[in-house]
Amino acid sequence: MSKKVVTFGEIMLRLATPGYQRFSQATEFTATFGGGEANVSVSLANYGMESEFVTRLPQNDIARSCEMDLHKHGVKTDHVIYGGDRLGIYFLETGAVARASKVVYDRAHSAIAEIKPGMIDWDEVFKGADWFHWTGITPALSQGAADACLEAIRAANRLGVTVSCDLNYRKNLWKYGKQASEIMPELVAGCDVILGNEEDAE
Template sequence: MKKVVTFGEIMLRLATPDYLRFCQATEFTATFGGGEANVAVSLANYGLKPEFVTRVPKNDIAESCLKELHKYGVGTSHVVYGGDRLGIYFLETGAVARPSKVVYDRAYSAIAEIKPGMIDWEQVLAGADWFHWTGITPALSQGAADVCLEAIKAANKMGITVSTDLNFRKNLWKYGKTASEVMPALVEGCDVILGNEEDAEKVFGIKPEGFDVTATGGKVQAAEFESVCKQLMQRFPRAKKVIITLRGSINANHNTWAGVLWDGKQLFQSPSYDITHIVDRVGGGDSFMGGLIYGLLTYTGDDQKALNFAVAASCLKHTIYGDFNMVTVAEVENLMKGDGSGRVSR
């Protein structure tokens, strides 16, 4: 069984019910979520052995969070305790022409105050096949960025595949450093790089010529992003695969969804899905990453199938409430085969 280690922050998610705006809500639905934890849950559902590493306070809310991860089969034996609070984010789900909104309340969270040396990465990564992090983690604080770099260097030394989701979040980079200053040293140690149509531009200034994400009309042409993949691989020569997710936003409830993968020689393009009634798109990119890691570890040498699995898995996530993608390999593979009918299974 393949072992995958992910590192990052998990938060309490408080969402307004029934498409209510923040100013209308009198109650919030509480769940948990966070980029790297979401990936770990996907991998557990696919039968792999994920280990999620983070720092949380020693209190009942953090314990409830870890128990939620245990329920899905995610290991937390290397979680570090300390600090005073678990981060929170508030979600207002958009509809039609009104976009969703996220408000973060994660300043001074336990992981934001993490320091180098708090985690024994060689012990954590012993026996691991893969290590995954996202650009959200180094955005939290200098300490989080330093610990992330510690983990990447240890994984490189141990010959473990390292992946990143660039995940640029402008509202998080508040501690005096920009993503462009911090991210290059971290991405240099990565074998697999995932981003969307904005990440490469916002972090590295790399973009496809003549492309405007706000003017796609829901149609994103995969071939336009071959140049982005090539430029990222030139900038980070350790990378063996660069993947771009392609979201065409018709409105808040209706998106097209696809992806491309560049292996240094060939551009693989996935089928495009028309997602007409989105239930919850938060965690969509994480579900793609979870599917991609599973695909690359399982369908060895078949990058096309790995990409198709990632896109199909993420398509299904858009139908599931909460951050976690609670689907099975069989469900994803059925969609890959073209069964998107949604007929009752009995």
Template sequence: MSQKVISFGEIMLRLSTPGYQRFNQASEFVATYGGGEANVAVSLANYGIESEFVTRLPKNDIGRTCAMELRKYGVGIDQIIYGGDRLGIYFLETGAVSRGSKVVYDRANSAISQVEIGMIDWDQVFDGATWFHWTGITPAISQGAAAVCLEAIKKANEKGITVSCDLNYRKNLWKYGKTAGEVMPELVAGTDIILGNEEDAEKVLGVKPEGIDVTGGHVEGAAYESVSKQIMKQFPRCKKVITTLRGSINANHNSWAGVLWDGKSLYESPTYQITHIVDRVGGGDSFMGGLIYGLLTWPENDQKALNFAVAASCLKHTIFGDFNQVSVDEVEKLMDGDASGRVAR
């Protein structure tokens, strides 16, 4: 059976300071594109999965260039709608050692923030689709974006399409008068596969992990079993809860792993020490892209799917930009234990 994954959300113009420069040092910015759901779509296209990204872009040169960038990576853009005045922007200052990275958003009144119910023909979008992916970023943008996201989830549920979500809590985005705790539960209730981390679980769903210190550089995977059980009890549709485990030693050195709970067993991935991070933005999205690929490719092997997701995301930390530009072969090579980084020729 062929697989087709639909993802829906905002893609932005990303303006990064060169190297490790601070904003006040930069005399120029490096322009790329990125956004949670688009990043997942690119990963899946790289892995050979049919991937379609749905959004709303301004009908101008910047919007068209953004769509062309997605098409370059093999992502379907036929269901993108056009309208509104502008593409959202985010500025990135990459941190180093004890200085963390900084993001400044300039996305108010973006094209997608003004989307409304009925603008997107979800029956047409979901024709032939087997999977739908959304993140907690989209309903944080605006009331309209939240409503359209719920519209899509309900339509996917009607059609028997698997729905996945990355909870992705962004405190700086919830500005339109409602909190994540008020909006997200209704959307999560229609979701089959839930990904998050310790902050997401607490801020979005009110589920608080105990005895975990993420700033100390070590995170114990087994501590998340109780969190996963609480989520499944709260949202009975959910079939799997996956937690990313990031231990932040400093801005350049993180430990990285994940756990998956299927309602019966807790699967734990190997832990990678990422000692020279190039770009961690999009790390969680690369995990989600790898996870969806793994669950579609090895539906009876959750351990392998989890291991693929963690290895794929580990590699993303070595790549500049939001998109994880790696192949299945490269991920499987790391899964098999080859982390030597030797020249391939």
């Protein structure tokens, strides 16, 4: 019997300019949903694996649309919790030739950024799971998100679930008064597999 892979993190509404238009040229945006951990879940589902994405979403029609999109790709969302006021948003301007792509984030006070430990029953989440994946983006969002991530890692360790992490260091995300060097070592200590490059490791 195949086991499931659980991922945990933020999923956002992505608003992209059509084609290669710049923000200043665009009069409309294409709406999709994405986030590092959710993308991993979608990829695994595409390979025929059982995958589940865990997050915190507001109770509104945008969040419902987001969940429906995950279901369309075969990703389970049985343990998503609800609360908070908003889904994070990011705007994407696709680069062309020598012009790099640009991203503008609007994710402050998102539902997942305001998560607290104890909100998710990780023992229940990890029933039938044999792998847990998180990224360094989640603990960068807020102290609560970092604490919930640590809670998940400890539960996975206790239950014998393999833990993997994509370090994915984003300097601009760490804005709540803590440095990655203060938070990440304790989280990474509970990992079996770590993905990253030299800059991430530093």
